[in-house]
Amino acid sequence: MIWGIIFAVALVVFFNRYVFLEPNLPIKLSATIKKLLGFSIPAILTAICAPIILLNEHGGFRELPLNPYFIGAIISVLLALFIRNTLISVILSLAIFMVLKLVILVV
Numbered sequence: 001m002i003w004g005i006i007f008a009v010a011l012v013v014f015f016n017r018y019v020f021l022e023p024n025l026p027i028k029l030s031a032t033i034k035k036l037l038g039f040s041i042p043a044i045l046t047a048i049c050a051p052i053i054l055l056n057e058h059g060g061f062r063e064l065p066l067n068p069y070f071i072g073a074i075i076s077v078l079l080a081l082f083i084r085n086t087l088i089s090v091i092l093s094l095a096i097f098m099v100l101k102l103v104i105l106v107v
Helices: 002-021 031-037 040-054 068-083 086-106
Strands: none
Touching (some): 068 086
16 A cells, blocks of 8 residues: 555656656746746655654654654755765665664664
8 A cells, every 4th residue: 555655656746747847748837837846856755754754653753862763864864965975875874774773772
């Protein structure tokens, strides 16, 4: 079910971006609309990631001071801002998240 939702959302985002941003199609949009369409990917990713970061498996909120998902998300945003290399940011973020998860589970 989750994978179906993820693929459906990806398909909707791809379709919207392709139809409205492909220069060979006869649809012409203003620069403002094109700029607004550029925010669709971060908005969808936020909608997918926010429940994972903030909610536990029972539907309640995770404890923020000891939440490796929240700490990992903050660190990954900071890494992306400072490093500006997507691959390195993702690899470092995943490694830091795994270390946080192991350390917090041990404590």
